[in-house]
Amino acid sequence: MGMLKRIPRPGLIVLALILAAAPLVFSNPYQYDVAIHVLINAMVAVGLNLLMGYAGQISLGHAGFFGLGAYVTAVLSANYGWPVYLSMPAALVVVALLAFVVARPILRLSGHYLAMATLGLGILISIVLRTEAGITGGPDGMMAPPLSIGDTNLYDERYWYALIAVLLLATVWLALNLIDSPVGRALRAVHGSEVAAEVVGVHTLGYKVLIFVVSAVLAALAGVLTAHYSGFVTPDLANFIYSIEFVTMVVLGGMASTYGAIVGAVILTLLPQFLTGVDDLEVMILGAILMVVVIFMPTGLVPTLARLVPGGRR
Amino acid sequence: MFAEFMQYLFSGLTAGSTYALVALGFTIIYNASHIINFAQGEFLMIGGLGSVMLMQYGLPMPLAIVGAIVLAVLAGILIEKLALERAATNDIVPLIIITIGASLFLRGGAQFFWGKSIHALPAFTGNTPIDIAGATILPQSLWVLGVGAVVVCALAWFFKRTLTGKAMLAVSHNPNAARLVGINPRFILMLSFALAGALGAVAGAVAAPITLTAYDIGVMLGLKGFVAAVLGGLGSPVGAVVGGLLLGIMEAFTAGYISSEYKDAVPFVIVLLVLFLLPSGLFGSRATERV
Numbered sequence: 001m002g003m004l005k006r007i008p009r010p011g012l013i014v015l016a017l018i019l020a021a022a023p024l025v026f027s028n029p030y031q032y033d034v035a036i037h038v039l040i041n042a043m044v045a046v047g048l049n050l051l052m053g054y055a056g057q058i059s060l061g062h063a064g065f066f067g068l069g070a071y072v073t074a075v076l077s078a079n080y081g082w083p084v085y086l087s088m089p090a091a092l093v094v095v096a097l098l099a100f101v102v103a104r105p106i107l108r109l110s111g112h113y114l115a116m117a118t119l120g121l122g123i124l125i126s127i128v129l130r131t132e133a134g135i136t137g138g139p140d141g142m143m144a145p146p147l148s149i150g151d152t153n154l155y156d157e158r159y160w161y162a163l164i165a166v167l168l169l170a171t172v173w174l175a176l177n178l179i180d181s182p183v184g185r186a187l188r189a190v191h192g193s194e195v196a197a198e199v200v201g202v203h204t205l206g207y208k209v210l211i212f213v214v215s216a217v218l219a220a221l222a223g224v225l226t227a228h229y230s231g232f233v234t235p236d237l238a239n240f241i242y243s244i245e246f247v248t249m250v251v252l253g254g255m256a257s258t259y260g261a262i263v264g265a266v267i268l269t270l271l272p273q274f275l276t277g278v279d280d281l282e283v284m285i286l287g288a289i290l291m292v293v294v295i296f297m298p299t300g301l302v303p304t305l306a307r308l309v310p311g312g313r314r
Numbered sequence: 315m316f317a318e319f320m321q322y323l324f325s326g327l328t329a330g331s332t333y334a335l336v337a338l339g340f341t342i343i344y345n346a347s348h349i350i351n352f353a354q355g356e357f358l359m360i361g362g363l364g365s366v367m368l369m370q371y372g373l374p375m376p377l378a379i380v381g382a383i384v385l386a387v388l389a390g391i392l393i394e395k396l397a398l399e400r401a402a403t404n405d406i407v408p409l410i411i412i413t414i415g416a417s418l419f420l421r422g423g424a425q426f427f428w429g430k431s432i433h434a435l436p437a438f439t440g441n442t443p444i445d446i447a448g449a450t451i452l453p454q455s456l457w458v459l460g461v462g463a464v465v466v467c468a469l470a471w472f473f474k475r476t477l478t479g480k481a482m483l484a485v486s487h488n489p490n491a492a493r494l495v496g497i498n499p500r501f502i503l504m505l506s507f508a509l510a511g512a513l514g515a516v517a518g519a520v521a522a523p524i525t526l527t528a529y530d531i532g533v534m535l536g537l538k539g540f541v542a543a544v545l546g547g548l549g550s551p552v553g554a555v556v557g558g559l560l561l562g563i564m565e566a567f568t569a570g571y572i573s574s575e576y577k578d579a580v581p582f583v584i585v586l587l588v589l590f591l592l593p594s595g596l597f598g599s600r601a602t603e604r605v
Binding site: 052056058105109111112113115116117119120121123124127128131240244247248251255280281282283284285286287288289290291294295298 | 344350397400401403406407408410411412414415416417418419420421422423425426533537540541544548575576578579581582583585586589590
């Protein structure tokens with residue numbers, strides 16, 4: 001069975017090819033910049049999809065983990081002189097610990113109470129980042145040192161694109177393996193009926209905690225990369241509206257579809273590009289899309305379209 | 315000392331009665347449908363900003379406020395009719411997301427049509443502060459408290475004494491049984507959104523001279539109203555009022571005695587503590603889950 005699992009995943013190969021081929025159509029740094037933001041958001045969405053799509057638990061606070069990751073690495077490297085290759089993993093560890101500590105009480109809740117608790121946690125993080133100006137620079141934010149190899153700073157968007165593309169592939173690979181592992185089966189059981197899952201011996205809370213921590217760390221990784229890529233962090237990174245955008249990506253692309261989460265991230269990140277000139281309409285259009293998709297395609301874009309293709313994937 | 319205490323208490327009660335009205339809006343919709351309407355804060359925005367805008371179009375203030383309330387009621391009915399009623403699902407997550415979409419739509423619409431500036435609605439009866447027990451309070455605070463009290467009493471009367479109010483309670487207890495005795499749950503659901511819209515708009519308009527108003531004011535006010543509703547125990551109208559007032563008072567005391575910067579954090583710290591320690595709030599029924 002171990003051998004069978006090693007069959008290369010066609011979807012992952014297609015994704016790798018797309019990521020490798022995309023630079024062929026990029027003609028300027030701006031397009032790389034947009035692509036990098038797409039990939040960073042996709043990373044958060046893939047992680048959040050594990051939680052929402054597979055474990056069936058909503059989180060309205062993932063921007064909190066995203067922002068916290070960005071700030072921990074920025075503070076450690078800029079204020080305390082830590083090398084970036086140490087401050088980045090340290091940020092992931094901090095977020096993982098926080099997520100682990102809060103996961104148990106939070107995930108005992110369900111439905112609206114869970115939504116409220118995750119939302120509250122995310123907002124608290126953003127308030128702390130905004131208020132502790134002595135450490136975080138307050139509402140104006142702070143600089144984050146660039147990533148460097150030896151003495152060379154990585155400023156070139158092309159390197160960043162390559163780095164983040166590889167990390168996204170690794171994230172997707174991890175997510176797909178997690179879904180196909182016994183953990184994934186247990187999660188689907190939790191989503192189907194938590195009580196039934198417990199009756200057959202699935203330790204539901206333990207699995208939910210695991211996935212909550214994994215998705216928080218993926219959000220933190222995306223935040224860490226954002227901090228050093230853009231060179232500065234602001235409390236807006238942890239803004240409630242981003243938590244909503246991440247949820248929208250998952251729902252739009254299709255819950256319980258890893259590639260759907262990526263498609264959702266692509267659409268939502270590119271949307272403002274198509275709305276230039278009508279910037280003021282962006283929020284209204286985002287809201288309309290959210291409502292229309294959930295009403296008419298409750299399972300999201302990718303699963304809905306896949307069902308139209310004969311013999312297509314679920 | 316005492317004067318300071320009274321000052322914080324009054325400002326807490328003023329903010330708290332706004333939260334209580336928002337929380338009641340959440341409660342009414344929750345009872346009719348088990349939906350949490352994340353667009354509730356947007357009704358306040360429509361109430362406050364809408365009044366300002368209608369005054370700019372030349373309406374006198376009382377008419378402008380009535381017009382804004384009508385707008386919020388219409389928005390509530392449209393959310394229910396066009397979005398929630400069409401959603402072919404009873405799952406909580408998609409329904410939450412639809413109301414989040416509706417709130418973005420309303421906020422974005424306000425930003426687009428009414429602009430991003432912050433506005434103040436004129437105080438209803440002037441700005442001469444009143445001295446009560448050493449604390450100075452604005453006449454508008456009395457308006458907020460008074461209107462809050464009137465609205466709460468009117469709602470209590472509506473639910474206890476009118477047939478429609480009783481029908482709404484019946485649906486909240488058991489929709490199927492209510493249907494059997496001839497109540498139309500669809501109509502009740504629409505009514506609950508209309509009522510929640512009106513409540514939010516009233517709160518938004520009365521508070522606007524104090525809090526000022528802008529297109530994005532609904533986000534925080536809506537969240538705090540939700541916190542108040544959860545604090546009191548979702549679904550309990552008494553809990554919503556008590557939760558709202560408690561929240562306002564605790565916020566004011568934190569701002570006064572501890573740290574004004576962390577005032578906005580208070581509701582979220584409290585709600586996390588309450589959820590972790592008493593998962594059904596102060597007045598919520600202990601839930602027994604059916605499998």
